[in-house]
Amino acid sequence: MARANRRLTRRSRYTPYSGGPDPLAPPVDLTEALDAIGEDVMAGSSPERAMRELLRRGGRQGPGLDDLARRVAERRRELTRRHNLDGTLQEVQQLLDRAVLAERKQLVRDVDLDDGDRALAQMQLDNLPSSPAAAVTELNDYPWRSAEARQDFERIKDLLGRELLDQRFAGMKQALENASDADRAALDEMLTDLDELLEAHRDGTGTQEQFDDFMARHGDHFPERPGTIDELLDSLAQRAAAAQRLRNSLSAEQRAELDALAQQAFGSPALMESLGRLDETLRSLRPGEDWGGSERMDGGTGLGLGDGTGVLQDLADLDALAEQLSQSYDGSRLDDLDLDRLARQLGPEAAVDARTLQRLERALRDSGTLRRASDGALALTPKAMRQLGQSLLRAVADTVSPRQGGHDVRRSGAAGEPSGSTRAWAFGDVEPWDVTRTITNALTRRAAEGGTGARVAIGIGDVEVQETEARTRACVALLVDTSFSMAMEGRWVPMKRTALALHTLVTSRFRGDDLQLVAFGRTASVMEIEQLVGLDAQWDKGTNLHHALLLANRHFRRHPGAQPVLLVVTDGEPTSHLEAGGEAWFDYPPAPLTVALTVRELEVSMRLGARTTFFRLGRDPGLARFVDSMAARVGGSVVAPDVDDLSSAVIGSYLGSRRNGAFGAWGADDEPFRL
Structure with missing residues (x-):
């Protein structure tokens, strides 16, 4: 037995965690x-x-x-x-029927009873009103011959009192079952003290000491153990408001029956008077509670007043x-x-x-x-954009061909031999450290700060990396169509995913490259990645590739030492161009002037050395002929990917342009693009 008790004690040490976030939560x-x-x-x-x-x-x-x-x-x-909410009335009717039946049996068995008295009693029982409340009132003075009947009749009054209290104080119905006179006296004392406590609070004279004294004497009636008068008020008012909603939910006949029966609670109307004062005080102190609502409940299970009030509280919680x-x-x-x-x-x-x-x-x-x-x-935030872009890149990396990648991106930025010069390290640099310069910087900084000792602490600001010759850079312009058809045909999100993936790749792996994002609809504009990702669908008609190429060429001219790479994502022929005054001119089908201006600006890109790739979305034959002729004119290429493969196609083209145009020929053993 002692061993079993020790096992029980050991098990009881483990309880559900409470008091904050679960420390074991993933x-x-x-x-x-x-x-x-x-x-x-x-x-x-x-x-x-x-x-x-x-x-x-x-x-x-x-x-x-x-x-x-x-x-x-x-x-x-x-x-x-x-x-349903007539459980109390049903229970009263059942007790009343049992009492009357037991009394009838007793009248038949009682041979010593005078025949006149027996006939009078039977007549009184036969003519009881159909209303339970009226019947209970009429039987108040009835001289019961059956002890069992008298006991059932007294249970009606006891039930009503306990139900009324259970409406205001949850659990009272069970707590007061078979209660003694001393228990009822203690209850009366609690109600009196509670009335005084609430009145003092309403008048502004109540104190925490008064509340603590009340809880010390009557705390057993409040299992939720409120710590302040306000917590007590909230609990009482929520319960009382639910009791009022229950009353509102009853029919007029049911309310009348219960009001009449309530006067018989504990054999005296005093309880109803006390509870009425309590409800009035709570309503004045907590007017924000729902005192006027009601519920339609027509199920098969009858609820007493206390249980019904609990259900109304549950409904309020829900x-x-x-x-x-x-x-x-x-x-x-x-x-x-x-x-x-x-x-x-x-x-x-x-x-x-x-x-x-x-x-x-x-x-x-x-x-x-x-x-x-x-x-x-x-x-x-930029951090979120990077994380989202990295997620997109991981998906793209699984589909980009090893031949498109052409190299392990972890080696980017260190293509040539060391030049002998150094520079301060920056986030993303992969060049080797210049150890001598780095340690010298650390020693100089420590001396300036007055530091001593044999150990040298190297800070981020001390680090210098070796510069390399031929730090080849690419100057990239990604032109994305934002016209009406892109949104209408479900190409809007893939276009944004593509732009974000390319932006993430360039800014995280090829930091020396310069990427410009150009969105073109009826007009074109340079956009930051955050602006493009958050761009709402554009419903204006017009595809102004001419304006977009103007912006791309300006970007190429600003970086004369970099390899220009032009990537164009579109699903329509150019239908708009920029006039000399800066206004956009639109016409459909495409006007010859629009086409001529677009072709001329594309040839400017070719003369600037741009490697051009068109990504044609959709199967429009006119668009296919136009894009093919444009690409042939400038020695570019055309890719017609499925919309879901657009990101992979653009990333692969960018990496291929850097391989062929920036780094020279790559061997068959080149490692694939990976993250």
């Missing part, structure tokens, strides 16, 4: 979340809306808000369809959870979710799911992937 995976947000942003959603949509859908880490909201709605429907889960109010955040209430209504698993979503939202806001812009809206 870390939040932001990769999936950021990919989903990025997809929605590129499809036209704002980052704020995209994040909320992610939280609504959920993912591999667990269900989302929509699933929790569905379960809340199902729980609410279950409560309203299963129950309504509050539904609002919190909707996140539709200003300033809403998942931290608003009441996890204790959620666990109480849907179980602990639902609270775990909600806590996971809270951690995900907090991680997205606090990890540097989202920032608050000047207008108050959320925006993707």
